[in-house]
Amino acid sequence: MNLDRVLRLFGMRYASAALMLVALAALYGAATFSRPGEAAEKGGRAPVTSAVLVCPGHEGGRLAVQSAGEQRGAGRADMAPTKGGSALATMTSPGQGWGKDTKSGDDSYTLRATGALAAGLEAEQTTDRGSGDDRGLAGARCAAPTTDTWFVGPGPDAADQVVLYLTNVDSQPASVDLAALSGEGPLDTVEGRGTRVDPYTTKVVRIGESDEGLGSIVKSAADLALRVRTTSGRVAASLRVRAGKGKGVEWLPASPAPAASVIVPGVPGGAGQRRLLVSVPGDADAQIRVQVVTKDGTFVPAGQDVLDAPAKTVTSLALDGALSGRAAAVRLVADRPVLAGFAAERGADVAYGAAAAPLGASGPGLVADNRFDSTLVLSAPAGAATVQVTTVNAQGRSGPREVAVPAGHTVESKLAAPNGGTEFGVIITPKAGSGPVYAARTLSKGKGDEFLFTVLPIVPAVTSIDLPGTADSQSALTPG
Numbered sequence: 001m002n003l004d005r006v007l008r009l010f011g012m013r014y015a016s017a018a019l020m021l022v023a024l025a026a027l028y029g030a031a032t033f034s035r036p037g038e039a040a041e042k043g044g045r046a047p048v049t050s051a052v053l054v055c056p057g058h059e060g061g062r063l064a065v066q067s068a069g070e071q072r073g074a075g076r077a078d079m080a081p082t083k084g085g086s087a088l089a090t091m092t093s094p095g096q097g098w099g100k101d102t103k104s105g106d107d108s109y110t111l112r113a114t115g116a117l118a119a120g121l122e123a124e125q126t127t128d129r130g131s132g133d134d135r136g137l138a139g140a141r142c143a144a145p146t147t148d149t150w151f152v153g154p155g156p157d158a159a160d161q162v163v164l165y166l167t168n169v170d171s172q173p174a175s176v177d178l179a180a181l182s183g184e185g186p187l188d189t190v191e192g193r194g195t196r197v198d199p200y201t202t203k204v205v206r207i208g209e210s211d212e213g214l215g216s217i218v219k220s221a222a223d224l225a226l227r228v229r230t231t232s233g234r235v236a237a238s239l240r241v242r243a244g245k246g247k248g249v250e251w252l253p254a255s256p257a258p259a260a261s262v263i264v265p266g267v268p269g270g271a272g273q274r275r276l277l278v279s280v281p282g283d284a285d286a287q288i289r290v291q292v293v294t295k296d297g298t299f300v301p302a303g304q305d306v307l308d309a310p311a312k313t314v315t316s317l318a319l320d321g322a323l324s325g326r327a328a329a330v331r332l333v334a335d336r337p338v339l340a341g342f343a344a345e346r347g348a349d350v351a352y353g354a355a356a357a358p359l360g361a362s363g364p365g366l367v368a369d370n371r372f373d374s375t376l377v378l379s380a381p382a383g384a385a386t387v388q389v390t391t392v393n394a395q396g397r398s399g400p401r402e403v404a405v406p407a408g409h410t411v412e413s414k415l416a417a418p419n420g421g422t423e424f425g426v427i428i429t430p431k432a433g434s435g436p437v438y439a440a441r442t443l444s445k446g447k448g449d450e451f452l453f454t455v456l457p458i459v460p461a462v463t464s465i466d467l468p469g470t471a472d473s474q475s476a477l478t479p480g
Contacts, residue, residue: 045362045464047071051118054082054236055142056165056251057108058204059134061127062101063088064369065111066392066425068120068461069095075115079123082110082167082200091117097368097392097425108167108202108236111142120461122366122425125251126443126454133245136349137452139369139443140251141459143236145169149228150255151239152277152314152341153352155182155221156208161242164205164213164228166235168197174233178205178214181279182221186312191215197235223314225279225339241352248350253457255354258282258337262355266377266440266455267292267319269327269412272346274319276330279339280309288334292319293379294326298408309338327412329379329438347451351442356457358436359387363460365428365439372445374415376428376458380405383435393417393424400429405437415441428458 055063063079071094079098080087088109089098094116102109111123123142129135143149145167156162168174178192192214197203207213207226218224228237239252256262258281267274280286288307291298301322309315319330319342332340341354359365367374370391378387384407388400398418405411417424430437444453 044467046467047464048119048462049115051113051121052169053111053121053123053142053144054167054169055109055111055123055125056140056238057102057105057202058165059127059240060102060104061125062099062369063109063123063125064099065091065121065123066097066366066368067091067094067117068364068366068427068463071116071119073116075113075117077111077113077117077121079109079111082108082169082202084200095392099369099423108165110169120364120366120463122368122461124368124456126369127249130452134242134249135246136249137443137445137454138249138251139454139456140238141253141456143238143254145234145236147230147234149237150339151226151252152255152279152339152354153224153252154241154343155224156219157222159241160244162207163240164207165202165238165240166197166205167202168199168233168235170233171199172233173198174235175231176235177229177231179227180214180218180221181225181281181312181314183223183314183316187214187217187221189215189217223277223316225281225314243350246348248348250350250352250454252352253354255339255341256357258339260334260337262332262338262340263381263438264330264340264342264353264355265379265438266353266442266457267323267328267330267342268344268346268351268442268453268455269325270346271325272344274323275343276317276319277314277341277343278307278309278317278332279314280311280336281339282336283311284336285309285311286334286336286338288332288338290317291331292322293329293331293381293408293410294323295410296326298381327377328410329381331381344455346453347446347449349452351453351455353440353455354457356438356459358438359428359430359458359460361430361432362463365458366461367426367441367456367458370415370424370426370441370443371422372443375442376413376415377410377440377442378403378405378413379410379438380407380435381438383407385434385437386431387434387437388429388431389413390427391415391418391424392427393419393421395419395421407435
């Protein structure tokens, strides 16, 4: 090989290397100059500007809506039949409330909100029947559509009706699979799978009375953990229980996802049976430490230092003796994720509760319907807390009233409408520096054997959403 050829080969190699370095510099230089600012890199929060909630309808009763009024600006919220038709009501100002009585029918109601009205929006459906087979006071939080929902409560062996309402608010069909756990273990069946819910319709599924409702295998379940999952689309799920003809009716609150540490607020005071229900959805048994948080402090129920709960079952624990008629929250700390709720009986009615997240300054608690005798049950299992309680109706709003909750205690606080009204909403906001506070609202009427009641766990209002952080990446500049 002569000298000229060798020099040409070296020149080509160095030229190729130089071109590669230029290309890399251009690529990473573009990534550097096109990256978002520092705030976007760290992520952040943005106000909610769109919301959909579904009230199960069918049974009639009062629909009530309350806006937190956290955001300023334009917005709109419309409550209308899910199948379509004229709106029952329209709201255009943040902080407004609304209520209307409805009749029994074959449709649900969908609340759609945009703009400032979507942030911190609460809707409820409440029925009040003093006689007949469906006697009872029953309240449901109107549900947001999702792909996975749990309920913990009585099964068909302990209740004469367990009815699931599945609503599809979208333009494409949804497909739903049901699964259930009982006190005896998992209810293994292929029934309850692939239930189709057409667009803008509500499917009514009677648990234990049809193939869609898991068939006959579920009939022997006294306690039930029911899971509602979609394989396509999403649904809003609501579950109604009738304990027996004339023996009480209630809507079960949806349970949060299984967790190793949960708080169940709002176990009501007074006479009657109180039971804790715990489900272990995983494949391994759980050991659970249980504490009750009452007005007299926090303690372990006698003889229940550790609750052994078998895997894939629902375990029941009597709370009557530990509570002695006191209102309470129940704290559970387990060695694996669990679900928890309670069942309560009093007078001629029943009520059920579920675990809930603590309220916060950015996620206050809202209750839309507070007729009859309305009481807040507030618990601070860790540090002391103070909340500001504001009541709202068409005539205006009250000034904030402070309620202090000592650490490790539960406090009950009666609610009253502002300006002497009878129907009102309530907003509960923890003060800065407060410990975690968990809340529920009890609604009741009557006395003795005529006593009717319902319990609503209060969850943090969704006023904002998390934005993901960003980072430099050449993937945005190269073909996928």
